[in-house]
Amino acid sequence: MKSFPSKSFSDNRKSKTCTEPRRSIQNRKWLGLAIIAFVLAVVGAVAEAQQPKKIPRIGYLSGGDAASDSARSEAIRLALRELGYIEGQNIAIEYRYTQGKVDRTAELAAELVRLKVDIIVPPTAGPIQAAKNATKIIPIIMMGLPADPVKVGFIESLARPGGNVTGITTISRELGGKRLELFKEAVPKVARVAVLYDPAIPNSVIEVKEVLPVAARALRLTIQPWEVRAADDFARVFAAMGKQRLNGLYMLGGGLMSVNQKRIVGFALKSRLASLYSIREFVDAGGLMSYGADQADIYRRVAYFVDRILKGAKPADLPVEQPTKFELVINLKTAKQIGVTIPQSVLFRADRVIK
Secondary structure, eight states: OOOOOOOOHHHHHHHHHHHHHHHHHHHHHHHHHHHHHHHHHHHHHHHHHHSOOOOOEEEEEESSOHHHHHHHHHHHHHHHHHTTOOBTTTBEEEEEEOTTOGGGHHHHHHHHHHTTOSEEEOOSHHHHHHHHHHOSSSOEEEEEESSOTTTTTSOSOSSOOOTTEEEEEOOTGGGHHHHHHHHHHHSTTOOEEEEEEOTTSHHHHHIIIIIHHHHHHHHTOEEEEEEOOSTTHHHHHHHHHHTSOOOEEEEOOOHHHHHTHHHHHHHHHHTTOEEEESSTHHHHTTOSEEEEEOHHHHHHHHHHHHHHHHTTOOGGGSOOBOOOOEEEEEEHHHHHHTTOOOOHHHHTTOSEEEO
């Protein structure tokens, strides 16, 4: 009888007995690692939840002061709120005002950089230049720059700005001739116009020397430029203007002008001068008329740029925008006060009439 090698049941049990402990040990190890990983994840989540989230900070650098700039800054806050950014909750704004003192601009720009704000928003050329000199990293959003940002060296091109500057340009200088044209239509008797400007603002100098003389000749107007370099100059300049046979006043913008808004508007009213401005805030304060880019639309676009950059967009890739909406604002209360009758043809074209 043929015999076969027999397999011992005890050997089989022994083999299983040797394997099962090893598997059990491995399972316990994996289970332990999983528990540790879970605990670490929970601890990490709790720690993250307990840590306050970083609130982005916007540096607002203005050439004016808080009082004269209140309408603009409030409009920007409202525009940001529409996009979900509420000051004091999920966004902070650091306000810095030069109060019309040009020599303080660089100092305040450097201060915002030291605070490590996430974005700097300067309204005009001086603050923009100061911010650009202070940082090559922090994004800068131009807010209605009246000059050509390419010519003044702020950006490489409108389509692809390059660097850390983008935003909106209002091409205000090019509108100088259009403003004088509307001024002549609204006040046909105007013939001698004083042009009040700050020579520290390059764009204003170019408008006075290159743009306005051409437009004035075509309209048969005589323009007389008057420089104001500091707040103390207004009394002297106004006294000198009072000795001239003027019947119109055209004021170019800037921080110094904004800070002295009441003085300028008050002088025009007292002297019964028809007055023309580039921004409507002066008309709200009692000036006769203004023509320029729709400021409310600009503020909304500033909020748009803030939103895009906070969500990761680079200023170099955000095209600089030009205004598409312009507004003519006329103050009929002022017209009546200075004895001017605005033609109906002009009033029909006005976007806003203050009665």
